[in-house]
Amino acid sequence: MNRHYYISDNLDELETLENELEASGISTEQIHVLSDKDADVEQHHLHDVSSVMKQDIVHAGKIGSLIGLALAALVVLLAWLNGWADTPAGWIPFVFLAVVLLGFSVWEGSLFGLQKPNSAFQRFADTLHEGKHLFFVDVNPAQEPLLNQIVAHHPRLELAGTGSASPGWAIALQYHWNQFRKLI
Known part of the structure; x- marks a missing residue:
């Protein structure tokens, strides 16, 4: 999946765009708005970025896990090389x-990313x-033409680039x- 970023200063237009995307089959879970004005985003009923996603928890947690794996490997290696496991405790x-x-x-890395x-x-x-807003959409390759067609009707949107998206399985799970x- 690919992530497309757009910048706008008009939340009304972003609300219209989100409604058009949802009506054409792009799910709400694929659409996000990031803004410093969270209350305004909520007032326009836009799908805002979750607080966890605003922080660097996942990225820092991955770095912490790599450090943890290195430390764990070092402990096991030292125990093996020095014969420390040749005791009754094993x-x-x-x-x-x-x-x-x-x-x-992993825990420390995540806490660091929280900051x-x-x-x-x-x-x-x-x-x-x-004071501008970042609108981004995660789409699979089959949805790319649909996104381009709908965004073309919103000339005030400024394309801000592309990037890697959330995995398809994570969006489907959401x-x-x-x-x-909704059933409950």
Whole structure:
């Protein structure tokens, strides 16, 4: 899937665009609006970016997991090279320590990411501070022509680039979860 970014200063137009995209078959879970004016976005009934997505939790957590894997491998390697596992306790303490180090590193990385804005949106920080809004849509290749056709009817939108999107399975999971919640 690909992510298409657009910049606008008009939330009414973005609301119209979102309604047109949803009417043509692009699900709400594929559409997001990022703005420094969260109350205005909510007032226009736009699908805003979740607070978790605004922070760099996932990216920093991945970095933490890589550090944790390196530390875990180091513990296991040192235990093996020094023969420390040749005791009655065996490998259990070293495997446990490796798992604890991995978990702690992921946790710390995520906490660090909680303090930083999402690195994927960093390039739009100045635009958002100017009071403009970032509208982005995750589409699969079959939906690209449809998106281009609908966006062409909105000349005030400024194309801000493309990027990697959320995985298709994650969007499908969100969609099915929201459908299940509507049934309840």
